[in-house]
Amino acid sequence: MSGTSRIIDVRASILEDNGKNSEALRRSLSGRGVFLVNLMGSPGSGKTSLLAALLPLLSPPLRPAVLEADLDSRVDADALEARGWKAVQLRTGGFCHLDAFMARRGLAELGVLPPEDGIPGVPNDAGPDSPFDIVFLENVGNLICTAQVDTGAHLNLALLSVPEGDDKPLKYPVMFAKADAVVVTKTDYLDREDFDVEAVRRRVEGIRPDSRLFTVSARTGMGMPELARFLQEKIRT
């Protein structure tokens, strides 16, 4: 004969563990003086090109490194390493986004964290100093899933390229809600596209009033110094 039945309330998010991992990772990185920036945007929005143009404006005095995430290949990491930057490629397989566990693994590979650091409940290991003080996490090209999963980053940047169109904040509002700043890229295409920067500004402000908007071109360098200054100020504060 079977036993009695009863219901147990759980009411817990399945992503709860990632939330704890993210907080632990942020604390651990802050303790080591490392600032982690999460770059989100669609495939082809210009994330790698932005980094290639931005890193020389930050270094020196900052010591940047990059975590590249893609389903496969080392194309982006190779492109940045060819320019002399340290980059680790994270292959996500079928995964459409990064989580804090994957970010921590990449940070350990960079030598920013000992492998066991940044795990909830595990005391921080002093370990060697980090060789980098700002790490860019180039997330998988995706406007949906990347916005839903905390990576442990201190700052989230959303990229929107001019050829994609100015309607993306309306279509993918959650990513723009999660972004501390929005970077409109490929502005050298503005004269060939029907793209309204002011409309993007209004749409982003409607979703996240405190978000900053930058307009840049990695090709011409337009707007890049302003973005570099913004990041330097964020690190200082």
Added chain:
Amino acid sequence: MSLAAAPEGSEICRIKLRVGSLCDAEPLWLQRYFRIAARGTPARDAELAVRRVPAGSTEDAVRDPDSAFGYVLESIEIRDAPVGAVP
């Protein structure tokens, strides 16, 4: 999480999962993967009851992303092992 919430020796007969309105999880695939994941566990014969949150406005999704994109394990229904039963 269901296994962790179930007392030792009990059998899980129902799992209630709330899925956000904008999640891309297909019920058919959730059931399929659940059957695979539950094999050999106390949840092997459990029913996976999926409740999808009704779609709201864009403003709702922005204000409360968890309601749009979250996966919440709401409850489990268990059957305690009969007294004297060997687990």
